[in-house]
Amino acid sequence: MNHIYYEPNCLFLRAMSIPTKYQPKEAEDKWYSYWLENNFFRSVPDEREPYTIVIPPPNVTGVLHMGHMLNNTIQDVLIRRARMKGKNACWVPGTDHASIATEAKVVAMLKERGINKKDIGREKFMEYAWEWKNKYGGIILEQLKKLGASCDWDRTRFTMDADLSDAVTDTFIHLYKKGWIYRGIRMVNWDPQGKTAVSDEEVIRKEVNQKLYYIRYKVVNSELSMANKNSNIHHSLLTIDHLTIATTRPETIMADTAVCINPNDERYKHLHGKKAIIPLINREIPIILDEYVDMEFGTGCLKVTPAHDLNDYELGQKHQLPVIDILNDDGTLNEKAQVLVGEDRFAARKKIIPLLGEAGALEKTEDYKSQIGFSERTDAVIEPKLSMQWFCKMDEMARPALDSVLKGDIKLIPDKFINTYRYWMENVKDWCISRQLWWGQRIPAWYNEKGNWVVAKTQKEAEEQFLISNFESRNLKQDEDVVDTWFSSWLWPISVFDGFKDPNNSDINYYYPTNDLVTAPEILFFWVARMIMAGHEFRGEVPFRNVYLTGIVRDKIGRKMSKSLGNSPDPLELIEKYGADGVRVGMLLSSPAGNDLMFDEKHCEQGRNFANKVWNAFRLVKGWKVDDNTVNRNETAIAWFGSRFSEALADIESNFAQYRLSEALMATYKLVWDDFCSWYLEMIKPDFGQPVDKETYDSTVSFFEDVLKILHPFMPFITEELWHDAEVFGERAAKDCCIVAKMPEIGQIDTQLLRGVESVKQVITEIRNTRNNKQISPKQALKLSVRANSGTDYSIYNGIITRMANISEFTPVAQRIAGVAGFVISQDEFYVPLNENNDPAAERERLLKEKEYLQGFLRSVEAKLGNERFMQNAKPEIIENELKKKADAEAKLKAIDENLRGLAG
RNA sequence: GGGAGCAUAGCUCAGCUGGUUCAGAGCAUCUGCCUUACAAGCAGAGGGUCAUAGGUUCGAACCCUAUUGCUCCCACCA
Numbered sequence A: 001m002n003h004i005y006y007e008p009n010c011l012f013l014r015a016m017s018i019p020t021k022y023q024p025k026e027a028e029d030k031w032y033s034y035w036l037e038n039n040f041f042r043s044v045p046d047e048r049e050p051y052t053i054v055i056p057p058p059n060v061t062g063v064l065h066m067g068h069m070l071n072n073t074i075q076d077v078l079i080r081r082a083r084m085k086g087k088n089a090c091w092v093p094g095t096d097h098a099s100i101a102t103e104a105k106v107v108a109m110l111k112e113r114g115i116n117k118k119d120i121g122r123e124k125f126m127e128y129a130w131e132w133k134n135k136y137g138g139i140i141l142e143q144l145k146k147l148g149a150s151c152d153w154d155r156t157r158f159t160m161d162a163d164l165s166d167a168v169t170d171t172f173i174h175l176y177k178k179g180w181i182y183r184g185i186r187m188v189n190w191d192p193q194g195k196t197a198v199s200d201e202e203v204i205r206k207e208v209n210q211k212l213y214y215i216r217y218k219v220v221n222s223e224l225s226m227a228n229k230n231s232n233i234h235h236s237l238l239t240i241d242h243l244t245i246a247t248t249r250p251e252t253i254m255a256d257t258a259v260c261i262n263p264n265d266e267r268y269k270h271l272h273g274k275k276a277i278i279p280l281i282n283r284e285i286p287i288i289l290d291e292y293v294d295m296e297f298g299t300g301c302l303k304v305t306p307a308h309d310l311n312d313y314e315l316g317q318k319h320q321l322p323v324i325d326i327l328n329d330d331g332t333l334n335e336k337a338q339v340l341v342g343e344d345r346f347a348a349r350k351k352i353i354p355l356l357g358e359a360g361a362l363e364k365t366e367d368y369k370s371q372i373g374f375s376e377r378t379d380a381v382i383e384p385k386l387s388m389q390w391f392c393k394m395d396e397m398a399r400p401a402l403d404s405v406l407k408g409d410i411k412l413i414p415d416k417f418i419n420t421y422r423y424w425m426e427n428v429k430d431w432c433i434s435r436q437l438w439w440g441q442r443i444p445a446w447y448n449e450k451g452n453w454v455v456a457k458t459q460k461e462a463e464e465q466f467l468i469s470n471f472e473s474r475n476l477k478q479d480e481d482v483v484d485t486w487f488s489s490w491l492w493p494i495s496v497f498d499g500f501k502d503p504n505n506s507d508i509n510y511y512y513p514t515n516d517l518v519t520a521p522e523i524l525f526f527w528v529a530r531m532i533m534a535g536h537e538f539r540g541e542v543p544f545r546n547v548y549l550t551g552i553v554r555d556k557i558g559r560k561m562s563k564s565l566g567n568s569p570d571p572l573e574l575i576e577k578y579g580a581d582g583v584r585v586g587m588l589l590s591s592p593a594g595n596d597l598m599f600d601e602k603h604c605e606q607g608r609n610f611a612n613k614v615w616n617a618f619r620l621v622k623g624w625k626v627d628d629n630t631v632n633r634n635e636t637a638i639a640w641f642g643s644r645f646s647e648a649l650a651d652i653e654s655n656f657a658q659y660r661l662s663e664a665l666m667a668t669y670k671l672v673w674d675d676f677c678s679w680y681l682e683m684i685k686p687d688f689g690q691p692v693d694k695e696t697y698d699s700t701v702s703f704f705e706d707v708l709k710i711l712h713p714f715m716p717f718i719t720e721e722l723w724h725d726a727e728v729f730g731e732r733a734a735k736d737c738c739i740v741a742k743m744p745e746i747g748q749i750d751t752q753l754l755r756g757v758e759s760v761k762q763v764i765t766e767i768r769n770t771r772n773n774k775q776i777s778p779k780q781a782l783k784l785s786v787r788a789n790s791g792t793d794y795s796i797y798n799g800i801i802t803r804m805a806n807i808s809e810f811t812p813v814a815q816r817i818a819g820v821a822g823f824v825i826s827q828d829e830f831y832v833p834l835n836e837n838n839d840p841a842a843e844r845e846r847l848l849k850e851k852e853y854l855q856g857f858l859r860s861v862e863a864k865l866g867n868e869r870f871m872q873n874a875k876p877e878i879i880e881n882e883l884k885k886k887a888d889a890e891a892k893l894k895a896i897d898e899n900l901r902g903l904a905g
Numbered sequence B: 001g002g003g004a005g006c007a008u009a010g011c012u013c014a015g016c017u018g019g020u021u022c023a024g025a026g027c028a029u030c031u032g033c034c035u036u037a038c039a040a041g042c043a044g045a046g047g048g049u050c051a052u053a054g055g056u057u058c059g060a061a062c063c064c065u066a067u068u069g070c071u072c073c074c075a076c077c078a
Helices: A009-014 A022-038 A065-084 A099-112 A117-138 A140-148 A164-177 A220-228 A232-238 A250-255 A266-273 A308-317 A346-358 A393-404 A415-428 A457-468 A506-511 A523-541 A571-589 A601-622 A637-658 A661-684 A694-711 A717-723 A753-776 A794-805 A840-867 A868-873 A875-904
Strands: A050-054 A088-092 A181-191 A196-198 A203-220 A241-247 A258-261 A275-277 A285-290 A299-306 A363-373 A383-392 A411-413 A445-447 A454-455 A513-521 A544-549 A782-787 A805-814 A821-825 A828-832
Touching: A009 A308, A009 A782, A022 A571, A022 A717, A050 A065, A050 A506, A065 A088, A065 A140, A065 A513, A065 A571, A088 A196, A117 A203, A140 A571, A164 A454, A164 A523, A181 A363, A196 A383, A196 A828, A203 A250, A203 A346, A232 A445, A241 A250, A241 A258, A241 A299, A250 A346, A258 A308, A275 A513, A299 A308, A346 A363, A393 A523, A415 A523, A415 A753, A445 A457, A454 A457, A457 A821, A506 A821, A523 A544, A523 A840, A571 A601, A571 A661, A601 A661, A601 A694, A601 A717, A637 A661, A637 A794, A661 A794, A694 A717, A753 A782, A753 A794, A753 A805, A753 A821, A753 A828, A794 A805, A821 A875, A840 A868, A840 A875
Parallel strands: A050 A088, A050 A513, A258 A285, A411 A544, A513 A544, A782 A805
Antiparallel strands: A181 A196, A181 A383, A203 A241, A203 A275, A203 A363, A258 A299, A275 A285, A445 A454, A782 A828, A821 A828
């Protein structure tokens, strides 16, 4: 779309050696290193007010995705703004060890090399894992730098740093001593792929199409079966009946320990006290009675499998049923299953169906939809499994954490999340904190050979405790499990400032509580709620004041961006293509807090175009020659933009105060593009080849400085680049960088002037419109007259109007001018005599149309004013407004009537 | 099954305590322009029964009720 023959024209431009398009790449590298070299991101406590953000630590092995882009752009905007407002801004970066995800990656890596995790043992495995971490762990942080993230990199932390791990151990012991951490056998969510337990929150439920299998169990006549106890072979001959159960998991029938029916179920009264026989393995199980069974569902007969279903487990406990666990940790069937041993649970499900068929036990299958739990990290289907785990009691910690949100000590933005937060906190369950992994902080519990155990920080301390309690303390072994990753990340806002190691150090005292937390609503409970609990428990204070919840980044047709769908653009490629500033603007343009972001590359394009606009506005100003002898004719324009800037700034500030970042950006965008470029610069632009007067130039340069400042948090690179143009701004010392410039403050706002210019803009638009309609070239100067009925003095706008609308002569008149094109702006009549003949008929039509509209308007206003109840109930200022509307409309109608009469005459 | 939220222009969203004929912005679209900063641009224009149906009110996009459609969260029905 570039006009090839246009570019060479640039050669004729004076002082226009800079390209017509902003080149982001070079500026980005240059200024990011410059900022680093000059320690602008570094924060140490001082006398200033702190402004602190701790980054939601990304997975150490992760790579940057669009969610990170959005999240970190927001944080950077907030932190840069705070820095420019004179606060001591501190953004603490870091990464999370993400035990299950990282361990899975390391296991996969080892597998590729033909190494099995179990064979090499824990120590060797950890060596590999650290090696992996050191190799890939920094990638995502390096990527954040490309985005312009102004983190204090000297403070970079990792959740498995020695100090942070110590904090985990110490808090574990602390909570254990309080009685809030306990150990027990429970049904947990087992991830057969990660081979670990996961917490309830890490289970994602999805609706899945399944089959419901109807399986026939023979029923044994109890007396006969007793009599023939020793002749299993003849079971089938002795059965007198059968029952049918419905299940989605036929591969678990070998673990059944009962069949349950509702005692009130008339259909099955004859089964009371009898026994059923599991098909294929022919094991006898009791038929028990419990009202838990829904008579409506399936056949009304429920197979009870305590080892592989939470409800069945509870039912089993109640009826003291044995537990038969037929699954290995990896989800394959073990020898207790007797059939299909070694098969994976899903393979077994497929294979058992023909077996049941052959045995005559399969009655029918039905399609069936139900919710199934998947592991958040590995996406494996969760298997309920009975095992010994560590738990953390949550109810007591939840209470203050709920209060601080309900009382508003912590604000959720947007606040619609308060409801969900409350629901969760009021129904909080104990947290399963142990994980059967190696990558993470090991549980500080020690066991002797007899199975006695203590909780202690070191083996030595454990031995001492064993001695005190007179237990055998030889050959102590530490618990093999590690704690849940979130058991370290919930300490993050405290641990990054060494608040556990040294609870009274100057950093934690200065930076804590932090100000804003920017994160996704998905981890509101996982992470945010638990951080609040930890804040109360370990510091007696909330960890942050505001939680800005971002939405999910989706593609433009609303699908969540994911690797598997391949619909996620590579953020670094986007930066390459549109520049970091362009991408930042693109991300922020349409993403109000809490709303999902329908990502479209077009937004980045818009961001890039905006950067280019700023760049070219700068080229314009840079190209001007200043002449001290030229007179300033732009006082009005300068005064206007000063006011307009303050007005817009007030709006921007208010948007920021409410965390409406996209609106703050849009307000900035419009101020710069429309008010500054399209209006102000056009108003004051000297004619080609003409110099600009000193006053206008200085004011414009100063305005430009302010514009760069308010743009900086959104577009750090281009602003810093232009900021350092020595020709325009003079040489700047390092300490005077844009990144640390003082944000402009809201100045005087001359509302009368603002309103006047708004009218003037309308006048100019009308004239341009007239040109468009009548196909008059903008180059052809026109004459303009005004009959100022409103009393407005247009003389101060003379320069603006003549320049912007190419008017050769702008004169006030006392009488209306007949037979001339015209328009009315707030009671004032404007006339544009045109050279060619007017079309009186068309003009008349236009006037009649406007008259009709005004009459309708007047009628509605008069109706209101004539309404007694309105006059009684409406606020006085509303009524006053209506009266003014009436007067305006009447004046306009009068002018139109006069014009119509003129046309007629 | 329970709870919450949303529905405004082709798209993404504003619309704050009901009150300018209130229906807005950006993008996209259309028309005319290579006007000496910028065609990644300039100037102008056209787009909407505010999901549907009722109600409250002098007055409703806004408050209430119902309906429809979508989204999210929570929940053990095999």
